Amino acid sequence: MLHTVSHSLFHLDIEALLRHLGPNDCVLLFQDGVTSAVSGSQHFSVLMSSGVPVYALQEDVIARGLLTMVADDIKLVDYKGFVALTVAYPQQMAW
Secondary structure (H helix, E strand, O other): OEEEEOOOHHHOOHHHHHHHOOOOOEEEEOHHHHHHHEOOOHHHHHHHHOOOOEEEEHHHHHHOOOHHHEOOOOEEEOHHHHHHHHHHOOOEEEO
16 A cells, blocks of 8 residues: 655554554655654664655655655655656555
8 A cells, every 4th residue: 555645654553554564565745744854864764664666756755855855765756756646656645
């Protein structure tokens, strides 16, 4: 399942998100959700501890001036990559 996060994790139940993550899932951060991709942030550490791949929409990272702060473990994708993820993971949950 593809879990899309469009809000800062300060504004959602991160524990619920973690409970819903399965071993074959992934997380895509976009809009304000990309703030969780910043290296060393509390939410970055929590997301990475889940063990699932975490992606961030590059355009939103750039728009927020975070490109140089994104952790190396985060995979940046463009809109084409976003579409590829939605094809690869037909089931989705929006947070």
